[in-house]
Amino acid sequence: MPDTIQEEDTTIKVPDSQDLTRGAEVFYNPEMKFNRDISCLVLAEDFKSKIDKRDYYSVCDSMTASGVRAIRYFKELQKIEKEHKKQIFCIYLNDIKEEALGHAKENLKLNKLDNQTGKKIFLSNGKAESLFSVNKYDFVDIDPFGSSVYYLDSFFGNCMHNCLLATTYTDTAPLCGTYPKTCFIRYFAKPAHMDNMQEIGLRILIAKTNIIAAMHEKTYHPLVSFSRRHYFRFFGRVKKSSKGKIKEHLNNIGYMLYCNKCMERKFVDLDLFNNKDNKCSCGEVYDYAGPLWTGNLHDTGFCKKISSSAKDEKMKEFIEILMEENKINGICYSLHELAKASKKDILRTEKAIEIIKKEGFSASHCHYSGLFIKTDMLLNKKEYSKISK
Numbered sequence: 001m002p003d004t005i006q007e008e009d010t011t012i013k014v015p016d017s018q019d020l021t022r023g024a025e026v027f028y029n030p031e032m033k034f035n036r037d038i039s040c041l042v043l044a045e046d047f048k049s050k051i052d053k054r055d056y057y058s059v060c061d062s063m064t065a066s067g068v069r070a071i072r073y074f075k076e077l078q079k080i081e082k083e084h085k086k087q088i089f090c091i092y093l094n095d096i097k098e099e100a101l102g103h104a105k106e107n108l109k110l111n112k113l114d115n116q117t118g119k120k121i122f123l124s125n126g127k128a129e130s131l132f133s134v135n136k137y138d139f140v141d142i143d144p145f146g147s148s149v150y151y152l153d154s155f156f157g158n159c160m161h162n163c164l165l166a167t168t169y170t171d172t173a174p175l176c177g178t179y180p181k182t183c184f185i186r187y188f189a190k191p192a193h194m195d196n197m198q199e200i201g202l203r204i205l206i207a208k209t210n211i212i213a214a215m216h217e218k219t220y221h222p223l224v225s226f227s228r229r230h231y232f233r234f235f236g237r238v239k240k241s242s243k244g245k246i247k248e249h250l251n252n253i254g255y256m257l258y259c260n261k262c263m264e265r266k267f268v269d270l271d272l273f274n275n276k277d278n279k280c281s282c283g284e285v286y287d288y289a290g291p292l293w294t295g296n297l298h299d300t301g302f303c304k305k306i307s308s309s310a311k312d313e314k315m316k317e318f319i320e321i322l323m324e325e326n327k328i329n330g331i332c333y334s335l336h337e338l339a340k341a342s343k344k345d346i347l348r349t350e351k352a353i354e355i356i357k358k359e360g361f362s363a364s365h366c367h368y369s370g371l372f373i374k375t376d377m378l379l380n381k382k383e384y385s386k387i388s389k
């Protein structure tokens with residue numbers, strides 16, 4: 001490993017190799033570059049929408065580690081300030097580990113930003129949850145090893161109206177059903193270890209985020225949400241809301257009923273035990289996952305804006321898929337698993353989408369995998385056998 005790494009226009013000094021991995025703890029994780037790339041787009045979009053209306057904008061990188069994210073954020077926002085001939089933002093870098101702060105300082109220097117300390121950059125060494133309970137920010141990034149859930153109560157307890165929250169979760173095993181009890185204890189939800197387990201995990205997290213927000217009379221509105229390799233990441237707008245608005249918003253929380261025998265699945269509302277259709281069309285009793293978010297995972301207007309700012313073609317394509325997914329009020333299926341269950345050939349994704357659309361339903365690609373489709377058609381073994389003839 002070289003001792004400096006270049007990520008876009010940011011240079012990062014990586015500590016000696018023995019510091020790089022302590023158990024699962026990676027100090028600078030190149031795998032998370034995509035996470036930082038999309039985060040820069042989201043932050044830039046929010047900043048652009050506010051710069052002409054405001055005289056102050058604050059960003060909190062609450063778990064900064066090497067400082068790479070905060071430095072990239074700084075450079076991104078500085079470009080926008082230059083275009084608008086206005087200087088309004090400040091970035092707060094925090095980490096519970098003093099040692100991390102030392103590395104972040106070194107990296108600020110390496111990127112010639114050390115002269116900004118005390119002006120536009122502020123460093124602190126403490127618990128993120130303590131910061132959230134006393135300060136308010138326009139954009140808060142929570143990026144721990146593991147789950148962000150532990151920080152949400154202090155965040156929602158004191159955050160400002162219309163701020164943006166970005167969270168990462170790397171506890172994919174509980175959320176994807178490998179450790180269902182852990183998922184239940186952490187999120188009070190039942191996961192499912194099945195083909196669309198990432199979709200279920202992501203929806204469990206967004207429901208949980210909204211439940212904690214509601215305890216503090218707020219609502220959380222997803223802007224961009226995804227699951228990738230070993231993590232979940234999502235961005236949303238936080239609003240102070242009336243009791244009526246909260247109740248209405250929480251109508252987007254329910255369960256997914258699914259059949260272990262024929263792969264049929266559907267979303268139902270929270271009144272799970274009053275649901276008269278507790279049997280699948282094949283006669284089997286449905287299993288369930290949730291509570292989970294059954295509403296949209298993205299905001300199409302916001303995605304359009306970040307897609308037009310993205311320079312990288314792969315990133316544009318990724319955001320295009322999120323927008324495509326968002327048009328459909330449906331659930332994801334693995335074509336591979338449908339084909340296996342029905343003992344039929346695997347339809348190409350494009351072909352499956354085309355056939356389902358011809359049948360009068362909606363269908364799209366999914367960001368979870370190229371071999372997945374999202375559809376509002378009640379797909380199961382039988383229906384797949386019909387469409388794959």
Ligand SMILES: C[S@@+](CC[C@H](N)C(=O)[O-])C[C@H]1O[C@@H](n2cnc3c(N)ncnc32)[C@H](O)[C@@H]1O
Pocket residue numbers: 026027028029032036062063064065066067068069094095096097100126127128129143144145
């Ligand atoms: C995954 S790393 C952050 C990576 C960084 N955001 C990036 O993009 O490269 C998690 C960091 O969170 C810090 N951390 C863990 N718990 C914390 C807490 N309660 N408050 C603040 N920092 C914490 C750790 O010391 C570690 O440096």
Ligand SMILES: [Zn+2]
Pocket residue numbers: 259260261262263264280281282283284380
């Ligand atoms: Zn069935």
